[in-house]
Amino acid sequence: MKKIIEGLAYVLGNDVDTDQIIPAEHLVYSLSDPEEKKNYGKFALTGVPGEQAGLPEGNVSFTEGDNFESKYSIIIGGKNFGCGSSREHAPACMEIAGVRAVVAQSYARIFYRNSVDGGFFIPFECETRLVEEIKTGDDLKIDLEANTLSNKTQNKTYDLKSLGEVIDIIEAGNIFEYARKTGMIASS
Amino acid sequence: MGMTITEKILAAHAGKDSVFPGDNIWVDVDVLMTHDVCGPGTFAIFKKQFGENAKVWDRDKVVIIPDHFIFTEDTHANRNIDILRQFVKEQDLPHYYDVGTDNYKGVCHLALAQEGFNRPGEVLFGTDSHTSTSGAFGMFSTGIGNTDAAFILGTGKIWVKVPESMCFEFTGKFPDHVMAKDVILNVIGDIGVDGATYRSMEWRGDAVMSLSMEERMTLCNMAIEAGGKNGIIEADEVTTDYVRQRTDRPYKIYHSDEDAKYFFKKTYNASEMESIVAKPHSPDNKAKASECEDVKLDRAYIGSCTGGKLTDFMAAAKLLKGRKVLIDTFIVPATREVEEDLHKEKIDGETLIDIFKNAGAYLGDPSCAACLGGPKDTFGRAKDNQVVISTTNRNFPGRMGSKQSHVYLASPYTAAASALTGHITNPADFVNN
Numbered sequence: 001m002k003k004i005i006e007g008l009a010y011v012l013g014n015d016v017d018t019d020q021i022i023p024a025e026h027l028v029y030s031l032s033d034p035e036e037k038k039n040y041g042k043f044a045l046t047g048v049p050g051e052q053a054g055l056p057e058g059n060v061s062f063t064e065g066d067n068f069e070s071k072y073s074i075i076i077g078g079k080n081f082g083c084g085s086s087r088e089h090a091p092a093c094m095e096i097a098g099v100r101a102v103v104a105q106s107y108a109r110i111f112y113r114n115s116v117d118g119g120f121f122i123p124f125e126c127e128t129r130l131v132e133e134i135k136t137g138d139d140l141k142i143d144l145e146a147n148t149l150s151n152k153t154q155n156k157t158y159d160l161k162s163l164g165e166v167i168d169i170i171e172a173g174n175i176f177e178y179a180r181k182t183g184m185i186a187s188s
Numbered sequence: 189m190g191m192t193i194t195e196k197i198l199a200a201h202a203g204k205d206s207v208f209p210g211d212n213i214w215v216d217v218d219v220l221m222t223h224d225v226c227g228p229g230t231f232a233i234f235k236k237q238f239g240e241n242a243k244v245w246d247r248d249k250v251v252i253i254p255d256h257f258i259f260t261e262d263t264h265a266n267r268n269i270d271i272l273r274q275f276v277k278e279q280d281l282p283h284y285y286d287v288g289t290d291n292y293k294g295v296c297h298l299a300l301a302q303e304g305f306n307r308p309g310e311v312l313f314g315t316d317s318h319t320s321t322s323g324a325f326g327m328f329s330t331g332i333g334n335t336d337a338a339f340i341l342g343t344g345k346i347w348v349k350v351p352e353s354m355c356f357e358f359t360g361k362f363p364d365h366v367m368a369k370d371v372i373l374n375v376i377g378d379i380g381v382d383g384a385t386y387r388s389m390e391w392r393g394d395a396v397m398s399l400s401m402e403e404r405m406t407l408c409n410m411a412i413e414a415g416g417k418n419g420i421i422e423a424d425e426v427t428t429d430y431v432r433q434r435t436d437r438p439y440k441i442y443h444s445d446e447d448a449k450y451f452f453k454k455t456y457n458a459s460e461m462e463s464i465v466a467k468p469h470s471p472d473n474k475a476k477a478s479e480c481e482d483v484k485l486d487r488a489y490i491g492s493c494t495g496g497k498l499t500d501f502m503a504a505a506k507l508l509k510g511r512k513v514l515i516d517t518f519i520v521p522a523t524r525e526v527e528e529d530l531h532k533e534k535i536d537g538e539t540l541i542d543i544f545k546n547a548g549a550y551l552g553d554p555s556c557a558a559c560l561g562g563p564k565d566t567f568g569r570a571k572d573n574q575v576v577i578s579t580t581n582r583n584f585p586g587r588m589g590s591k592q593s594h595v596y597l598a599s600p601y602t603a604a605a606s607a608l609t610g611h612i613t614n615p616a617d618f619v620n621n
């Protein structure tokens with residue numbers, strides 16, 4: 001597991017639901033075909049209403065044109081991030097677009113679980129309401145050992161909540177690797 | 189210390205005498221359900237992790253119900269159905285309900301109940317957040333992603349964090365015009381879209397136990413809209429009567445102990461409930477229907493796992509009989525069985541299907557259809573800035589297919605009354621006259 005995650009911030013609000021993260025009409029593409037799955041990166045976060053997309057200004061596209069990768073790799077969210085459907089296409093599309101971490105005030109349960117068990121990215125929590133502090137495009141650094149998030153653009157540092165009991169699955173990589181490490185399933 | 193139904197079921201499936209909220213446990217799974225949107229991804233992960241020739245842990249416990257993107261020209265969506273067929277063939281799975289055959293069912297959550305897969309005391313996981321619906325049968329059920337589903341396919345087990353329980357008790361009698369949909373929208377409005385995150389929502393009280401299985405399913409179906417892990421209602425005779433008509437398999441009824449610990453408890457007077465809508469763009473944006481009568485509508489939609497069951501159409505038909513709708517009104521039965529019932533069930537000698545046709549409504553084939561927007565050619569999909577009243581479960585921005593549209597969630601009574609007037613209408617006068 002990487003000890004440092006660096007990247008540009010993309011800031012969203014409260015209750016970002018899975019239909020905003022990946023609208024249902026796009027759920028038809030293969031998640032395993034290397035070419036076809038690029039569509040998920042292209043359509044990631046395209047359901048977010050314009051005024052909420054890339055705060056505080058809004059109307060900032062997450063990916064440009066036909067690109068499937070975003071220049072933003074750290075998502076900042078408010079409360080109840082990822083509410084709604086159980087579609088794993090939601091954390092998957094964000095990973096395909098290049099997201100390495102999400103830092104939110106709180107998460108909806110299934111989205112959080114999918115992010116961890118599928119090993120798509122690390123879902124951090126922060127008690128500070130970062131949505132009002134960090135601006136889209138700010139240069140961020142997450143230090144996993146110190147459990148902090150630094151905003152290099154604004155010279156500010158925030159404490160992150162401990163990852164708690166899911167750290168073992170995150171360190172293993174995903175639920176399968178964790179189960180192999182603990183002897184629950186046979187090593188491949 | 190006593191345990192809740194949810195805690196007892198989870199303990200039994202983890203081989204333990206007791207569990208406590210917050211415990212991380214591995215449980216044995218009785219049923220795993222998947223559908224056309226999440227099945228292909230689940231199978232790909234299963235093969236990658238367990239091998240191309242790996243076999244599922246128990247053929248009899250895997251249920252595959254295509255229901256989301258069915259009646260569409262979308263080539264990728266149709267390809268996904270072929271992937272389901274291929275996997276079913278490879279694995280020789282007995283519980284598959286193929287599109288285009290007599291065996292096709294429709295919306296998975298109601299199909300699970302109708303085909304006898306909902307049994308008190310069991311543990312059911314599904315790759316769909318509304319899997320919480322099955323909790324109406326006094327079982328533990330919840331939604332998961334493709335990765336967890338693939339893990340279950342290979343092992344028959346999954347880890348669960350035991351949820352704290354919240355108790356919602358309704359005593360007395362619901363007014364005639366109030367449906368389970370009004371009750372759940374009211375509760376979500378009270379506690380918010382994250383008010384039950386990581387928790388179990390247990391429904392109790394004589395008013396709840398007076399409800400039919402279909403109405404109980406509506407209550408548990410939308411637990412996820414408050415962030416709940418599961419919804420659950422203790423099984424009683426109403427439950428066992430339904431289950432016995434559908435399956436001979438054994439089941440076990442659990443009761444919450446008198447001294448079980450609840451994180452939250454609230455008792456409502458059922459007779460004070462009213463017709464509720466959730467305004468755009470969140471299921472917790474609660475208002476009384478009577479307070480929204482100035483909202484003009486473009487269309488009404490009656491369907492989905494939440495509002496497309498026979499009870500829902502009986503309610504709508506009661507109001508639409510002998511009248512004409514003023515706005516485009518879409519009727520989408522959840523399953524084939526519901527569709528067949530629309531042809532059989534009558535009100536004063538007229539079948540429900542004739543009532544809907546004569547009222548000027550449009551009839552769709554059983555599937556999830558426009559509840560979640562879906563491919564561009566989906567029946568009833570919202571367009572542009574339309575204002576829609578819908579018996580479905582979510583009104584997030586763009587949920588029904590257009591980011592500019594405004595969706596109001598409501599009961600079938602409220603949707604039908606509003607279809608007749610063209611604006612949001614409290615159905616009380618229609619129902620009581």
